[in-house]
Amino acid sequence: MTTNRHEALGLTDEQALDMFKTMLLARRVDERMWLLNRAGKIPFVISCQGQEAAQVGASFAMNRDLDYVAPYYRDLGIVLAFGMTTKDLMLSGFAKAEDPNSGGRQMPGHFGQKKNRILTGSSPVTTQLPHAVGVALAAKMERKDIVALTTLGEGSSNQGDFHEGLNFAGVHKLPVITMVENNKYAISVPIEKQLATEKVSDRGVAYGMPGYTVDGNNPLDVYEAVKAARERAANGEGPTLIEAITDRFTAHSSDDNDSLYRKSGEVEEAKKKDSIITFAAYLKEHDILTDDIEKKMNEDIASIVNEATDYAENAPYAQPESALNYVYEQ
Numbered sequence: 001m002t003t004n005r006h007e008a009l010g011l012t013d014e015q016a017l018d019m020f021k022t023m024l025l026a027r028r029v030d031e032r033m034w035l036l037n038r039a040g041k042i043p044f045v046i047s048c049q050g051q052e053a054a055q056v057g058a059s060f061a062m063n064r065d066l067d068y069v070a071p072y073y074r075d076l077g078i079v080l081a082f083g084m085t086t087k088d089l090m091l092s093g094f095a096k097a098e099d100p101n102s103g104g105r106q107m108p109g110h111f112g113q114k115k116n117r118i119l120t121g122s123s124p125v126t127t128q129l130p131h132a133v134g135v136a137l138a139a140k141m142e143r144k145d146i147v148a149l150t151t152l153g154e155g156s157s158n159q160g161d162f163h164e165g166l167n168f169a170g171v172h173k174l175p176v177i178t179m180v181e182n183n184k185y186a187i188s189v190p191i192e193k194q195l196a197t198e199k200v201s202d203r204g205v206a207y208g209m210p211g212y213t214v215d216g217n218n219p220l221d222v223y224e225a226v227k228a229a230r231e232r233a234a235n236g237e238g239p240t241l242i243e244a245i246t247d248r249f250t251a252h253s254s255d256d257n258d259s260l261y262r263k264s265g266e267v268e269e270a271k272k273k274d275s276i277i278t279f280a281a282y283l284k285e286h287d288i289l290t291d292d293i294e295k296k297m298n299e300d301i302a303s304i305v306n307e308a309t310d311y312a313e314n315a316p317y318a319q320p321e322s323a324l325n326y327v328y329e330q
Contacts, residue, residue, distance in 0.1 A: 022059075025301050046109045088100050093108050158195075180242070207239075
């Protein structure tokens with residue numbers, strides 16, 4: 001009997017199915033947020049569509065009971081995999097007081113949830129990378145089996161924080177994994193105008209760490225790379241740079257018009273590699289996902305998204321005077 005790919009990587013059928021369900025949930029939450037935005041109910045969306053495989057594949061390779069993650073603004077798949085709920089995300093989209101990220105004080109995509117070890121993000125891109133390196137430094141100093149994962153877009157790999165964070169991590173052999181979700185656009189700037197190297201992963205050697213480029217549309221490829229990187233980090237061998245090549249199916253954000261800089265048909269071509277479709281096909285080929293299971297999964301997710309939307313829309317906004325909380329010592 002031939003071993004299936006996921007089994008060879010140490011994943012059970014149930015875990016593989018859970019990966020798919022988390023990817024699908026991220027897609028459906030994102031799609032609902034776009035509808036709410038276009039209906040004038042939420043002010044801003046920055047999308048994960050097309051990048052779910054990289055996000056969920058990486059998350060499942062981490063120890064989600066111990067490890068820390070410093071995600072970037074597109075990472076719905078990561079924060080859902082680490083324990084954030086659909087309700088949490090909808091409260092953030094509607095900017096309500098119960099939003100766990102910022103109490104409705106920050107735009108969506110600025111994730112942060114202490115109980116799930118999701119480091120709070122900041123608006124300037126790439127600032128999360130030194131934060132993840134800091135967690136890795138603390139883990140090494142305290143001799144704890146904790147690995148930090150940080151993610152960013154390939155545009156962020158050209159910022160000073162990328163150099164400083166990776167250089168420090170490399171010098172001190174810290175247990176941190178940096179995954180670049182390369183969707184080939186830094187807002188409107190294409191990859192060929194961002195990098196002089198062929199691949200982002202080529203930069204790893206300069207920081208004293210291995211660099212790998214993987215198919216970011218295949219969650220099992222990403223899982224394999226991140227799992228190996230985590231083992232390497234846990235064994236005291238230091239950091240790893242991973243580049244996941246993926247695609248962005250939407251404009252940069254709900255305020256962007258990508259038809260001004262993308263060729264006609266580019267997104268349609270990218271959607272032929274949609275991981276939601278291709279991973280579902282893999283699971284069906286190996287009798288893990290059936291049409292009935294998929295139908296029930298979609299119904300369950302629709303119910304979760306509807307309930308979260310209704311709850312968040314009707315939840316109260318923060319009281320104006322609460323803006324003074326946590327500014328001065330009470």
